[in-house]
Structures are given as structure tokens and as C-alpha cells.
Amino acid sequence: MTINNYVLNGIVIGLVLTICPIKSESQPLTKHWFHQQRQKMVTEQLSARGIKDSLVLRAMLKVERHKFVPPEYQRLAYGDFPLPIGYEQTISQPYIVAFMTEQLHLNKHARVLEIGTGSGYQAAILAEICQAVYTIEIIPQLAIQAEKTLKTLGYQNIKIKIGDGYQGWPEYAPFDAIIVTCAPTNIPKPLQAQLAENGRMIIPIGEPYNQELVLLVKKGGKLFQKSILPVRFVPMLRQEGGLY
Numbered sequence: 001m002t003i004n005n006y007v008l009n010g011i012v013i014g015l016v017l018t019i020c021p022i023k024s025e026s027q028p029l030t031k032h033w034f035h036q037q038r039q040k041m042v043t044e045q046l047s048a049r050g051i052k053d054s055l056v057l058r059a060m061l062k063v064e065r066h067k068f069v070p071p072e073y074q075r076l077a078y079g080d081f082p083l084p085i086g087y088e089q090t091i092s093q094p095y096i097v098a099f100m101t102e103q104l105h106l107n108k109h110a111r112v113l114e115i116g117t118g119s120g121y122q123a124a125i126l127a128e129i130c131q132a133v134y135t136i137e138i139i140p141q142l143a144i145q146a147e148k149t150l151k152t153l154g155y156q157n158i159k160i161k162i163g164d165g166y167q168g169w170p171e172y173a174p175f176d177a178i179i180v181t182c183a184p185t186n187i188p189k190p191l192q193a194q195l196a197e198n199g200r201m202i203i204p205i206g207e208p209y210n211q212e213l214v215l216l217v218k219k220g221g222k223l224f225q226k227s228i229l230p231v232r233f234v235p236m237l238r239q240e241g242g243l244y
Contacts, residue, residue, distance in 0.1 A: 029066075037078035038061055045094055070086065085118060086141070105200060112175060113135075114135040115136055115179070115203075116136070135159070137161075164238065170190070174197075175196060182204075183211045183233040187225075
């Protein structure tokens with residue numbers, strides 16, 4: 001598993017996990033059990049750590065995270081840690097998903113660009129809140145699987161593109177918010193240009209293993225930047241190979 005992000009007592013730190021899939025049948029994996037696990041996640045991992053946005057909390061309670069992870073990890077889906085989803089990628093820890101979403105100040109009219117679809121979980125959370133979600137994934141296998149999962153769950157306000165997230169999606173710009181779930185070493189200029197006036201962008205920036213989660217707000221055509229937390233995300237990949 002790759003290093004992703006982990007939050008302990010409200011501080012995001014790096015974590016390397018070796019997770020062994022749980023085979024125990026002591027607790028049947030029923031719909032009711034999963035719902036109880038989501039309720040516990042929202043109460044203990046999100047609300048208790050300061051997530052207050054009711055739209056974010058409602059989305060995190062509703063979206064079935066266990067359907068976005070491989071079957072062997074479903075029992076762990078609501079744990080306080082990231083999980084592997086294949087291709088050296090991970091699904092982020094629930095707290096970091098909620099925290100980044102809350103920082104965008106979203107509403108039902110918002111149009112959001114996501115860079116790094118992964119399993120599709122973050123896109124589903126956004127889709128519960130916003131009018132439209134545009135999400136880009138550079139790994140074709142992940143994009144195809146995410147689209148299948150999201151369609152199965154009935155989401156109709158999400159568009160998925162296989163491509164280079166650094167370039168954004170100019171055909172649908174400008175976006176009221178942009179969320180980036182992989183880390184380049186600098187803020188991509190195409191994404192800056194595609195952010196609408198008064199829009200907000202949340203993005204991890206820095207070298208591998210040494211990144212800051214940065215919030216940008218566009219006012220008067222200018223971007224105002226604020227560092228929020230130290231984090232570790234998987235790096236942003238180039239279409240032609242290598243890292244940004």
C-alpha cells in the first residue's frame with residue numbers, strides 16, 4: 001500500500017499501513033451493520049474532530065463507503081485510515097475526505113472539478129451536495145471501475161474523464177470549486193485559470209513525503225493562498241509517465 005494521509009487528534013500525518021484483510025465471520029456484513037458503522041464514523045471521526053457542515057455530515061452518513069473498496073476490505077471500510085484500491089492508489093481516510101469537502105463551502109448550485117477520481121468515493125460525497133461533479137482519473141482501470149460503481153449506485157450528476165488532471169477540464173470551466181486528491185509539486189496553472197471568481201480550491205502541494213494541504217480562494221481574479229495542514233498524498237502522475 002502506498003502512503004496516503006492520516007489524521008490523529010486533528011493533525012494530518014503520514015502513515016504506512018500493512019493491512020491484512022479480515023476474514024472473520026463473527027459479525028455478518030449486513031446493510032444494518034454497515035449503517036451502524038457509518039453512524040459511528042460520523043460521530044467519532046468527524047463530528048468529534050470538528051466537522052460541522054451539515055451537508056458534509058449528511059453525505060458522509062449516506063454514501064456507502066464499503067462499496068468503493070475491494071471486497072476483502074469492506075469490513076474495514078469505516079475505519080479511521082486509508083485503504084488500498086489497487087494500482088498503488090488508496091481511498092483516503094474518512095476524516096480527510098470530510099475535511100477537504102468542508103473547506104470548499106459547497107452548496108446545491110455548485111459545479112465542482114475533482115482531480116484524482118480513484119475509487120469514486122469522494123466524487124459521490126460531492127455529488128450528494130452539489131449540482132454537478134466533473135472528475136478526472138489518469139489510471140484507466142480505476143476510472144472505468146469508478147464509473148461502474150457510481151452508475152450502479154444511481155449517480156447521474158457525475159462526469160468522469162480518463163486523462164491528465166494537471167490540465168483540468170477546460171470544456172466545462174469555470175468551476176465553483178476544485179478538489180485535488182493527489183499531490184503535484186506546484187499549483188497547476190490550468191487549474192488556477194479554471195477556478196471561477198470567488199471559487200475555492202483545496203490541493204496538497206509539495207515533494208513526496210513532504211506536503212502541505214493548501215486552500216486557495218480567487219478574489220478579483222487573484223488567488224489568495226493559505227496553508228492548512230501537513231499531509232501525505234500519492235503524487236500527481238503525468239500522462240506520459242513520471243510525476244508533476
